[in-house]
Amino acid sequence: MINSIIIEDEDIAAIKLQKMIQELDSEIYITKILSSVKESVAYLKKHKPDLIFLDINLSDDNSFEIFNSVTNIKSKIIFTTAYSEYAIKAFELNSIDYLLKPIAKKDLQRSLKKIKQFNEESVPNYNNILNNKKELYKKRFLIKQNNNLISVSVEEIAYFYSEDKLTFIKLKNNKKLPLDESLRKLEEVLDPSKFYRINRKYIINITSIVKMYYSSKSRIILHLNPSVEEQQVTVAIEKVGKFKNWLVI
Template identity: 45%
Template sequence: MRNKGRTFNNIRPQHKQNIEDEQLAANRLIKLIKAIDSDVNIIDVIDSVETSIEWFQKNKHPDLIFLDIQLSDGMSFSIFKKVDVNSPIIFTTAFDEFALKAFELNSVDYLLKPINEEKLKISIEKYKKIKQGFAKNEMNFDAQKLFQALQKNKVEYKTRFLVNKGSSLIIVNISEIAYFFTEDKLVFIITHDNKKYSINATLDKLEKELNPQIFYRANRQYLISVKSINEIHNYFNYKLKLELNPPAKTDDIIISKSKVSDFKNWVSTQ
């Protein structure tokens, strides 16, 4: 339950509710949370929309909720149509297309499964810092103010591009893009169905504008979507060589030795 005037890192345990439809994933998430903060008190694990609604109607709401978007009997967003949930939420899911919808609610963060411990730690720290900021000046923690603060500081990533196609302009959505590449000082989009469009941007600029969970800067020439990776090969001197789909114009897309660990982590957390 939520106690007035308490911050997340108080010596008394916090209360969290973890709504998760896969028991193994739920157990792993609990283990990770406990490893990050042993004072945390997990008060319940619920696997359905119906049971979640009943729980919120009968119980005091927790300090923080970990909420899987897809539960056993439907989408968790439907919970909010039946009950007013004031607690901050960290959403979890295996699918990134729900991110925008998640952030319309009291979302502290959005984690893709399988959940990476370091990213989970960052999300919890984000919640703690924001809550502590309010606790210094107010006795009562206001979840709505937390939500407003998050909305002001939330990073907005590009979701589409307007590109030229002959004498017309068309919209290319992020979900359609396999990768970006640069050639002769120009930058091009390659879509999953192997269409090519030029855009007025640099890869450096695109890297800042695009969601890093979806796109990765493989090297100076390529910014790739995880869905574009067809095969990954070990390469000499501990490097990696990628084969993309659609095939890249450059045969050798090499991940340098210094980026291999970061790249593997990015791929494995998608």
């Protein structure tokens, strides 16, 4: 019996994955479904599953944060992702398998066969995954504006934000550009040492922060440059701790 867990923040996706696993391989037993980094870290400090099906973007953070908190993970891991163009390259370099959402049964079957070929000695070093991934972060964006194409370096970007269900880039020169990517997708391709999603609306470059202060015991206010219409933005309460850690990386 292969004791396994699923780490996935979308309930429907987790249940569907569990059902497909049970249909394809009766030796794989799902002992737990977890939905956040915090929950997963607490579980993995006490349990050592043989196999983990790991979503990349979770409800409270990027799942790579799990490896920063639990350093002795020996489980075999099948990554799952909806946005694969950068993550997959990093995983392939380390012989990690992945499933691209929406997950097809034939792809899951391939992964299950591949993961059984690993023995304990061949479990990849997940710290190496983090190191290799740093080289694959997005460096430029190609923006279509009317009939024009504009190439923008990430070094020119102050922050990303959503407005009326659309995503925009605010450049350091105060220019605003539309972007056909969601903030959720951007979280996967931006260097987390430089960019951080402070709330549902903003992903900011650390260099864009002009001023920050507590407005209450648990609320941090930021002033950004270029300024935003509301003049200040608030770090989501559930992100305050990780935001402060990010500032001193």
